Amino acid sequence: MSENNRKAHLNVFLRATGHHAGAWRHADSKPELELDIEYLAQLAQLAERGKLDSVFLADGYAGGGSKLEPFTLLSALASVTKHIGLIATVGTVYNEPFHVARQFASLDHISGGRAGWNIVTGAGSAAHNFGLDEHPEHAQRYETGEEFVEVVKQLWDSWEDDALIYDKKNGRLTEQGKVHEINFNGHTYSVKGPLNIPRPPQGYPVLVQAGSSEAGKELAAKTAEVIFTAQQTFEAGREFYTDVKSRLAKYGRTADELVILPGLAPIVADTEAEARDIEAELHAYVDTKRALRNLSERFTVDLSDYDLDDPVPLDKAKPSEEFNGIRSRQEAVLDPARRDESFTIRQLLYRNNGGHGHITFTGSVLQTADFIEKWIRNYAADGFNILPQLVPTGLEAFIDKVIPELQNRGLFRTEYEGATLRESLGLKRPANVRHLQRQ
Ligand SMILES: Cc1cc2nc3c(=O)[nH]c(=O)nc-3n(C[C@H](O)[C@H](O)[C@H](O)COP(=O)(O)O)c2cc1C
Numbered sequence: 001m002s003e004n005n006r007k008a009h010l011n012v013f014l015r016a017t018g019h020h021a022g023a024w025r026h027a028d029s030k031p032e033l034e035l036d037i038e039y040l041a042q043l044a045q046l047a048e049r050g051k052l053d054s055v056f057l058a059d060g061y062a063g064g065g066s067k068l069e070p071f072t073l074l075s076a077l078a079s080v081t082k083h084i085g086l087i088a089t090v091g092t093v094y095n096e097p098f099h100v101a102r103q104f105a106s107l108d109h110i111s112g113g114r115a116g117w118n119i120v121t122g123a124g125s126a127a128h129n130f131g132l133d134e135h136p137e138h139a140q141r142y143e144t145g146e147e148f149v150e151v152v153k154q155l156w157d158s159w160e161d162d163a164l165i166y167d168k169k170n171g172r173l174t175e176q177g178k179v180h181e182i183n184f185n186g187h188t189y190s191v192k193g194p195l196n197i198p199r200p201p202q203g204y205p206v207l208v209q210a211g212s213s214e215a216g217k218e219l220a221a222k223t224a225e226v227i228f229t230a231q232q233t234f235e236a237g238r239e240f241y242t243d244v245k246s247r248l249a250k251y252g253r254t255a256d257e258l259v260i261l262p263g264l265a266p267i268v269a270d271t272e273a274e275a276r277d278i279e280a281e282l283h284a285y286v287d288t289k290r291a292l293r294n295l296s297e298r299f300t301v302d303l304s305d306y307d308l309d310d311p312v313p314l315d316k317a318k319p320s321e322e323f324n325g326i327r328s329r330q331e332a333v334l335d336p337a338r339r340d341e342s343f344t345i346r347q348l349l350y351r352n353n354g355g356h357g358h359i360t361f362t363g364s365v366l367q368t369a370d371f372i373e374k375w376i377r378n379y380a381a382d383g384f385n386i387l388p389q390l391v392p393t394g395l396e397a398f399i400d401k402v403i404p405e406l407q408n409r410g411l412f413r414t415e416y417e418g419a420t421l422r423e424s425l426g427l428k429r430p431a432n433v434r435h436l437q438r439q
Contacts (some may be wrong), residue, residue: 001377010381020389022285028393033427050399054085061126077109085421087116101155113201113420118208156195212328221247230332238380263358308346312337353438369405
């Protein structure tokens with residue numbers, strides 16, 4: 001597709017109050033409605049009004065947060081929306097493939113083919129909530145994760161698309177030989193099957209990944225259809241894009257079979273000055289000491305010993321190989337400082353406050369559209385994972401002001417392409433492996 005008629009794909013990373021660390025204290029945000037389905041439904045309908053590809057819910061299994069479980073929430077949102085994709089994070093550690101296959105097949109049937117699975121191996125340790133002493137280490141997580149995804153796909157394929165025949169006269173609900181045991185025996189999993197729900201409308205819900213480490217990129221090139229990533233500069237974004245796309249051919253895949261969506265945390269207003277005012281308000285709500293502690297953890301250096309306007313002490317940071325947490329996120333957070341020696345701890349802190357590792361952008365409607373256009377036209381992204389720093393007003397501004405500008409520039413859809421998330425993303429419906437084997 002020539003760069004002139006490339007269209008962006010846009011997902012919104014939904015958080016009820018916004019992604020800025022100070023957002024919940026802002027007058028516009030409604031932290032008290034975090035569990036309120038009517039409010040969350042309005043946010044999903046707002047995203048659909050903007051013709052966005054999808055809404056995405058992050059998730060983890062360690063306590064302390066207060067939010068609804070993704071499948072429960074997305075099933076409810078499926079009944080109050082028609083077109084928008086519904087992407088849930090489900091970890092491959094602390095879950096069973098049979099359950100996950102069934103939950104996503106159910107969401108895909110309920111939504112008429114709009115489900116997506118953000119496959120994470122989970123960096124945050126929840127071992128203590130599952131009777132385990134420690135979280136599996138990075139390489140192990142990816143190995144088991146790959147097998148997990150394979151079992152889930154085989155379970156989705158355990159029903160052929162035309163297995164159900166409802167032959168009331170002869171009393172045959174399913175066609176003989178079209179529902180299969182999978183008898184999977186792998187290194188970690190052994191699963192007999194079949195699944196107890198027919199094949200999802202999309203064949204497979206859209207497979208999303210969010211790993212950016214070497215192992216993460218390789219697994220994505222092999223199996224992902226969408227990849228979420230955190231890139232803090234245009235250069236880093238384009239390097240990542242070129243790198244991951246170049247790995248597809250060896251798996252017999254083409255560039256348009258993987259949609260790369262870096263995170264973008266915007267603050268948009270009619271003028272840049274207004275947007276900067278909102279940004280300053282949000283930073284004022286942040287407990288700087290606490291934010292510095294969070295950043296120090298990611299940075300592996302206690303930054304409270306430095307002045308906020310000192311340059312980032314890069315030479316003190318632990319090499320990422322020694323980091324068992326989110327390696328790629330650590331890299332992303334440090335990238336601006338690596339590319340600009342004068343980058344201060346305050347600048348790093350403000351970026352982290354606004355985008356927790358994703359690139360932040362504060363500006364007018366036209367400046368925001370320019371930013372997006374540059375990355376799309378120069379193959380640094382196929383679209384963005386939008387992290388509105390302030391919700392609902394920041395999301396409203398993006399939907400009501402930036403989207404029309406992108407549409408005017410021919411950079412974004414004006415109507416949904418079809419009924420399913422795959423059609424919105426331009427992804428093929430995968431054939432059932434059993435049909436392929438018979439051919
Ligand atoms: C946009 C985005 C969303 C993510 N959402 C989650 C999440 O919901 N739960 C989670 O445990 N990890 C989440 N992650 C972290 C990734 O799953 C992964 O652990 C991380 O990117 C590190 O992978 P890597 O070590 O391969 O780089 C997310 C990452 C990104 C970029």
